[in-house]
Amino acid sequence: MEEPDKDSRPGTRMRILLRQLCPAPGPAALTTIPTSAQVAAVNPTRFRYTLDNNLLTPDQRQFYDENGYVVIKNLVSDEDIERFRDEFMKICKKEVEVPPGLIIMRDVAIAKSEFVPDQKAVTKLQDFQEVGELFRYCTLPQILKYVECFTGPNIMAMHTMLINKPPDSGKKSSRHPMHQDLHYFPFRPADCIVCAWTAMERIDRSNGCLVVLPGTHKSSLKQHDYPNWEGGVNKMYHGVRDYNENLPRVHLVMERGDTVFFHPLLIHGSGMNRTQGFRKAISCHYASADCHYIDVKGTSQENIENEVIEIARRKYGVEAAISLKDVWKLRARLVEGERTNL
């Protein structure tokens, strides 16, 4: 006999339905806003942002609702982290063949210096969905169990990164400007998207930990641009144009294996790496497969759309019209449940 679909649990279905009806506010939110009667009818729990699969405690759910992030200690084993690190080093040293979709990014301060085939030249690997050894991160059962609390049971891995923050060259370009990840995403609703970010070593203020502005996930998507930094800014590192700089900041000090799950509207960034080591973290943005693509033309996201399409054209030598949705459809991978939409 077929097992009943987890999605058919009334609570789960209702929350997903509610999120389809109720996108995060913002210029690019295109679906209809429910009436208060609809909300009351389909919102049976007191938590807006999480589903219950007996994993997050009520306190953790409350914390996420209020702050937009939750840190889970010691979620990824040393052994797995060593494997990710080994694969990363092999890619840097060109010891393995890499798939065409992988983007290898360099720090602006290093990009123009003499090329050395090791990690010094690489600041970030992006879109590693075809690198099996790294993509294992996105399929780790203990991560997916948490992800399900945010996305429901049909889970897509949408965007993957291994960030290798280099020692700052003195130009402060190792910083990551404060931003909302939703700026990069042409899919909604925002509440069905979550980032898992795992520290691959102890990360604190000395080597550039994540900095978050708690509660900003409740705000709308803001205009992003390249910040006007004297020492240069890395490619695609857009920052929020205006935000209240007086809002309290939290520096997330994390040990190796600790994982933070955060909402795509949470304003966050990371500081300079003042040490001589390369600070590593691995991350994946997940979304419910029930999300839908939106057209970002005419919205604040048009600038990133143009940039991403230009990069994809150059990378694949595509002359024909290619849309942002095409790029994302190519990246996206089902990791659990059914590929219903995305």
Ligand SMILES: O=C(O)CCC(=O)C(=O)O
């Ligand atoms: O790992 C970091 O330094 C920040 C990463 C980040 O926020 C991003 O790439 O969106």
